[in-house]
Amino acid sequence: MRDAKRLREIGVIAPVALLFAVSAGFVLLSQRSPSRLSLELSWSAPSASFPFGNGDAGVDLLALVCHATLRVLVLATGVAGFGFLIGAPLGAAAGLTGGSFERWTLRACDLVQSFPTFLLALAVLSAVSVPSRGHIAFVFALTAWAPFARIAAARARSLRDAQFVEAARALGVSRTRTLTRHVLPNLLGPVAAQAGTSAAGVVLGETALGFVGLGPPDGVSLGALLEQGTLAMLRAPHVLTLAVLAIALVSGGLQLASEGLRRWVRGDAL
Amino acid sequence: MLPQPEMQRRTRSWSSGLSRAVLGLAGRGLGASLVLLTLASLVFLSMRLLPGDMTSLILGEQAGEAERAALRARLGLDQPLALQYVDFLWGLVRFDLGDSLARPGTSAFSEVARALGPTSALAFLAVSLGTVLGVTAAVCAVSPWLGARRAWVHRGILAVAATPLIALAPLATYLLAVRWQVVPLPGDPEAGFVGLLFAAGLLGLPLGAQVARIARAALLEEVHAKFLDVARAKGGSLFRVWVIHALPPASGPIAVVVAAQLGALLGGAVVLERLFERPGLGTLMLNAYASRDVPVLEAAVVAAGLLFVVAQSLAGAVQAWLDPRGQGEDA
Numbered sequence: 001m002r003d004a005k006r007l008r009e010i011g012v013i014a015p016v017a018l019l020f021a022v023s024a025g026f027v028l029l030s031q032r033s034p035s036r037l038s039l040e041l042s043w044s045a046p047s048a049s050f051p052f053g054n055g056d057a058g059v060d061l062l063a064l065v066c067h068a069t070l071r072v073l074v075l076a077t078g079v080a081g082f083g084f085l086i087g088a089p090l091g092a093a094a095g096l097t098g099g100s101f102e103r104w105t106l107r108a109c110d111l112v113q114s115f116p117t118f119l120l121a122l123a124v125l126s127a128v129s130v131p132s133r134g135h136i137a138f139v140f141a142l143t144a145w146a147p148f149a150r151i152a153a154a155r156a157r158s159l160r161d162a163q164f165v166e167a168a169r170a171l172g173v174s175r176t177r178t179l180t181r182h183v184l185p186n187l188l189g190p191v192a193a194q195a196g197t198s199a200a201g202v203v204l205g206e207t208a209l210g211f212v213g214l215g216p217p218d219g220v221s222l223g224a225l226l227e228q229g230t231l232a233m234l235r236a237p238h239v240l241t242l243a244v245l246a247i248a249l250v251s252g253g254l255q256l257a258s259e260g261l262r263r264w265v266r267g268d269a270l
Numbered sequence: 271m272l273p274q275p276e277m278q279r280r281t282r283s284w285s286s287g288l289s290r291a292v293l294g295l296a297g298r299g300l301g302a303s304l305v306l307l308t309l310a311s312l313v314f315l316s317m318r319l320l321p322g323d324m325t326s327l328i329l330g331e332q333a334g335e336a337e338r339a340a341l342r343a344r345l346g347l348d349q350p351l352a353l354q355y356v357d358f359l360w361g362l363v364r365f366d367l368g369d370s371l372a373r374p375g376t377s378a379f380s381e382v383a384r385a386l387g388p389t390s391a392l393a394f395l396a397v398s399l400g401t402v403l404g405v406t407a408a409v410c411a412v413s414p415w416l417g418a419r420r421a422w423v424h425r426g427i428l429a430v431a432a433t434p435l436i437a438l439a440p441l442a443t444y445l446l447a448v449r450w451q452v453v454p455l456p457g458d459p460e461a462g463f464v465g466l467l468f469a470a471g472l473l474g475l476p477l478g479a480q481v482a483r484i485a486r487a488a489l490l491e492e493v494h495a496k497f498l499d500v501a502r503a504k505g506g507s508l509f510r511v512w513v514i515h516a517l518p519p520a521s522g523p524i525a526v527v528v529a530a531q532l533g534a535l536l537g538g539a540v541v542l543e544r545l546f547e548r549p550g551l552g553t554l555m556l557n558a559y560a561s562r563d564v565p566v567l568e569a570a571v572v573a574a575g576l577l578f579v580v581a582q583s584l585a586g587a588v589q590a591w592l593d594p595r596g597q598g599e600d601a
Binding site for chain 1: 301304305308309312313315316317319327432433434436437440441443444448532533536537540541544545552555556559560562567571574575578579582
């Protein structure tokens with residue numbers, strides 16, 4: 001009974017997993033490529049051979065949307081994973097030790113989280129002549145660790161004084177064992193649930209950068225697709241529709257997954 | 271006997287709240303200047319550490335050596351980095367970073383000042399609209415006025431909060447301005463105030479949803495407060511009970527959420543300016559980035575950062591003033 005409920009809760013990861021599987025399968029198996037252009041098909045509506053139609057310079061929109069989705073998902077997971085790897089240990093250490101280390105870590109989080117992302121991206125991306133996907137990932141990674149550290153610190157602080165941790169200590173369990181068996185498992189869940197939220201934020205951020213022209217130079221991004229859509233709003237509304245749908249699905253799927261993860265780990269909580 | 275000490279206590283708490291807000295403002299000012307200095311140093315360093323020759327990026331590969339040397343001298347690139355940095359900081363203090371490269375003869379900061387007007391109008395209108403919309407939605411979602419339909423208001427709030435602006439804005443523009451033609455295209459110079467209002471509405475909508483979520487939660491905490499019972503027992507109207515009595519204690523969290531959304535608002539403003547091809551700070555920054563107009567880009571990033579941290583500090587101070595709780599550890 002409880003397992004079935006848990007299975008249902010974890011099932012909300014399905015949409016984003018499906019998006020990933022479909023786009024990865026397409027990229028690996030299909031011969032279609034977003035770099036092949038056929039000018040005579042520019043802005044043509046969906047047809048049997050091009051199910052999503054064609055965009056600027058006749059780019060195959062099916063290939064473009066699949067490649068862009070896969071790349072943005074990989075970027076978002078990578079950045080969220082990096083943020084988790086840096087932020088969680090830092091925050092946990094801060095929350096467990098307390099004192100001035102904790103205070104300074106939280107101050108640093110405040111500072112990093114109060115940065116306007118767009119200005120930071122613009123300032124950092126001026127250092128390269130053409131921004132690549134790696135540079136964009138770097139910009140997001142600069143600030144990605146802060147929310148993880150903040151949650152881990154708050155969680156570690158409450159775990160430090162939790163009764164079952166105190167009980168373990170009173171029973172003579174060693175420090176390391178208390179940490180690995182009692183503190184860490186209860187700490188990681190809520191922190192990991194932040195990953196979905198962070199990843200959704202990265203997807204929207206990358207899309208916005210691509211839209212205003214700060215995206216990857218090959219133009220394979222949801223933001224570039226959206227820009228094509230807005231440029232050809234009058235001629236080819238199908239491009240805009242596709243772009244809006246793709247963005248909503250990817251970011252919505254990630255948000256749903258993070259909500260599910262959060263509910264799932266709440267079952268474990270104190 | 272009784273009223274007098276009561277009065278005194280009230281005035282004292284009022285003034286101590288104010289002084290604490292000032293203290294908090296000073297602390298926040300320090301953090302804010304740190305953010306600003308980091309941002310300014312980053313944009314300065316990025317431009318100088320650019321691999322290869324910055325002058326060839328600005329002038330193009332074919333530029334002659336004499337031209338490059340002249341540009342280098344003009345931007346001070348022939349001096350040591352530390353000296354350039356000191357010059358840059360001094361320039362910031364004096365609001366003078368030299369002339370724009372794209373439009374010789376106009377100073378970089380006057381370009382920024384010209385772009386600041388449309389962007390601040392857009393941002394100010396968006397914040398006002400978002401706050402009014404959000405608070406109205408929250409009151410509708412909590413007060414008994416709508417009865418069982420309150421749940422739908424809440425669902426609507428959640429739906430709007432989950433909709434990304436970057437997907438919503440182009441879609442709404444297509445449907446409202448192109449397909450049904452009920453609003454003018456905001457990029458159209460003839461659209462005037464209606465265009466500005468449409469753009470600000472789009473920008474304010476996600477902000478409004480966040481405000482509504484937080485305000486609803488804050489109002490729900492007060493549903494069972496004694497002072498609301500008293501207001502109800504005195505026969506106060508729904509409007510009086512919820513807007514005059516319940517809303518003011520909930521305004522602290524609202525100020526916090528507005529402050530937290532300012533970064534998103536700035537990013538959103540850049541996206542909307544690009545979408546509607548409106549003049550403004552975002553358009554200026556993107557153009558300066560594309561043509562590597564170094565003085566203008568530096569000035570614009572610093573000005574946008576300044577606007578952002580000032581707005582954020584103000585919102586923080588308003589919150590500290592409205593709700594002095596939880597400030598003890600901070601001050």
